[in-house]
Amino acid sequence: MLWLKGVIVHHDRDPVFTSYGWTGKVLIDDSSRLSYALGGASDNPEMESFFGRFKVENRSLLTDAETLADLVAVVDDRIAYYNDVRLHSSLGNSAPAAFLSRWIGGGTSQT
Numbered sequence: 001m002l003w004l005k006g007v008i009v010h011h012d013r014d015p016v017f018t019s020y021g022w023t024g025k026v027l028i029d030d031s032s033r034l035s036y037a038l039g040g041a042s043d044n045p046e047m048e049s050f051f052g053r054f055k056v057e058n059r060s061l062l063t064d065a066e067t068l069a070d071l072v073a074v075v076d077d078r079i080a081y082y083n084d085v086r087l088h089s090s091l092g093n094s095a096p097a098a099f100l101s102r103w104i105g106g107g108t109s110q111t
Helices: 020-029 045-057 059-064 068-084 096-104
Strands: 008-011 033-036
Touching (some): 045 059, 045 068, 059 068
């Protein structure tokens, strides 16, 4: 894919991502670079949790996207919802943007 040219693709060392087929596709066909998490998925549990939840909550929207432009629009919309509207129990039932705004403004303590 031409849009991957020069992109750094970072992921864990799951066998599917270390196979000759995958690495050849990314490195040779797509002219991208690879970056591996040394500790696998446990290197970044927060992002693993986010992406797992994001894929489950938005599965039908993601699979219904017919073009790359449609998919980008869905992801942009859902990320905006996640940051600006969706309440997070770990943030005192606030949206991340509101929590961060209060935190930066001194309205709440960091937990």
